[in-house]
Amino acid sequence: MLDELSTDLPPLGSVRAPKPLRIGAVYPATDGIPELSRLARLQNGVLHRDQCRAIGLHRSYVRNQLDAQRWTAWGDKVLLLRNAPPSRRQLMWIAVLDASPIAALCSHTSLELAGFKPVATEAKQIHLLVPRGAKVTRFPGVVVHESRRLGEERWIQDRGLARTEDPRSVIDAAAWQPWPRFACLMLAAAVQQRLCTPAELDQALSYVGRVRHKAHLRAALVDVAGGAHSLGELDVAAICRRHRLVPPNRQIRRRDQQGNWRFLDCEWDLPSGEIIVLEIDGSHHMDVAHWQADMRRERGVVISRRWVLRATALEVRFEPHVIVADLKAIGVPTT
Numbered sequence: 001m002l003d004e005l006s007t008d009l010p011p012l013g014s015v016r017a018p019k020p021l022r023i024g025a026v027y028p029a030t031d032g033i034p035e036l037s038r039l040a041r042l043q044n045g046v047l048h049r050d051q052c053r054a055i056g057l058h059r060s061y062v063r064n065q066l067d068a069q070r071w072t073a074w075g076d077k078v079l080l081l082r083n084a085p086p087s088r089r090q091l092m093w094i095a096v097l098d099a100s101p102i103a104a105l106c107s108h109t110s111l112e113l114a115g116f117k118p119v120a121t122e123a124k125q126i127h128l129l130v131p132r133g134a135k136v137t138r139f140p141g142v143v144v145h146e147s148r149r150l151g152e153e154r155w156i157q158d159r160g161l162a163r164t165e166d167p168r169s170v171i172d173a174a175a176w177q178p179w180p181r182f183a184c185l186m187l188a189a190a191v192q193q194r195l196c197t198p199a200e201l202d203q204a205l206s207y208v209g210r211v212r213h214k215a216h217l218r219a220a221l222v223d224v225a226g227g228a229h230s231l232g233e234l235d236v237a238a239i240c241r242r243h244r245l246v247p248p249n250r251q252i253r254r255r256d257q258q259g260n261w262r263f264l265d266c267e268w269d270l271p272s273g274e275i276i277v278l279e280i281d282g283s284h285h286m287d288v289a290h291w292q293a294d295m296r297r298e299r300g301v302v303i304s305r306r307w308v309l310r311a312t313a314l315e316v317r318f319e320p321h322v323i324v325a326d327l328k329a330i331g332v333p334t335t
Helices: 002-006 034-042 049-054 059-067 088-099 107-113 167-177 178-192 200-208 214-225 229-244 287-304 313-318 322-329
Strands: 046-048 072-074 079-081 126-131 144-145 157-160 161-164 250-256 261-269 273-282 307-312
Touching: 002 059, 034 046, 046 049, 046 088, 049 059, 049 079, 088 126, 088 144, 088 161, 107 126, 107 167, 144 178, 144 322, 161 167, 167 178, 167 200, 178 200, 178 214, 178 229, 178 287, 200 214, 214 229, 229 261, 229 313, 229 322, 273 313, 273 322, 307 313, 307 322, 313 322
Parallel strands: 126 144, 273 307
Antiparallel strands: 046 079, 072 079, 157 161, 250 261, 261 273
C-alpha cells in the first residue's frame, strides 16, 4: 500500500516552491497597476475617485470592479478596494477622504492614533472635524463636528491620516463630554499617560475659543499641574478648597522596602512631624488581585511611619463631609 501511494507523488526534485504573494494582490484588481497598488497600501485600501482619475484609471475599469463586487462604493466619492465591511482604520480613511480636502480626525479618534488609552465610550466612534457648512456623507459610526476656524487649525499627518494636534484633541474630547467631571478626567488622563503637559493643554484651551466646561477645565488644569492624576484626586483638591483645608501633596513618589518606587495619591506633612496619607480606591480595587496588592502596599506605607486613611472614590464624591471630618480629626490643618 505504501508503494502504491508513493507512486502518485512527484519526484522530490520536481516540487516547485509556491509563488510569493505579490503585495498588490492584497486588494483585488490592483495587480499590474503600480500606482494603484501603492495608493492602496498607503491608504489601507481606500481611494478617492479623484485619485483614480489622477493616476489614469478609466471610469469603466472602476465601474467593472464595482459591478463585479470586487470593490465597494462608500458614498459618491470614496472606493473601498474590497467587498467586505471596512476595518476601523479603513473607516477613518473613508471619513477623511470623503470630506477632503479640509478635514481631520479629532477628539478621541486623534488620541487613539497617538496611543491614548480611552476613558470614555465616545472613543468607539470615529470623530471627524470639518469646516462649518461642509457637505459630507453621514456614515454609520462617524461623528462629524463642524468648526468655524478649521482653516486656521493646525494638524499633523499620522501615517497619511490628517488629525488635530494632541493638546487640541484632548481639549475637544473633554469639551464634548456631557458631564464636567469626565471632562476633567480627560485632562488628568492625558497628562498621566504623558501625551501632553498641563502647559500645552492650557495653551490649547486659550486659543480654542468658546467651549463647554471651560471654567471646570481651567480649574482642573491647576490641580493636574499640581500632580492630580485621577478623578478622586481632583475631587479631593476641590474638597480642600471648599472646606479651607491645606491642599495635599499629590502623586508623591516613595521607595518601598524592596526598593521599588510607589506613588501615593495624597499626602500631608503635619506641623507635628507626622505624615498623613489618603489613598483613594476606585471600583477596580475590589478585584482580588488589586485588593491583595493594596494591602501589601499599605503595609509598606505604614512601616515607613505614615498614617494611612483609605476612602472609595464614591465616598469622596458623594460624602465629602465625612472625609473632611476625618482629615480634621487626624490633624490636617485649615488655611
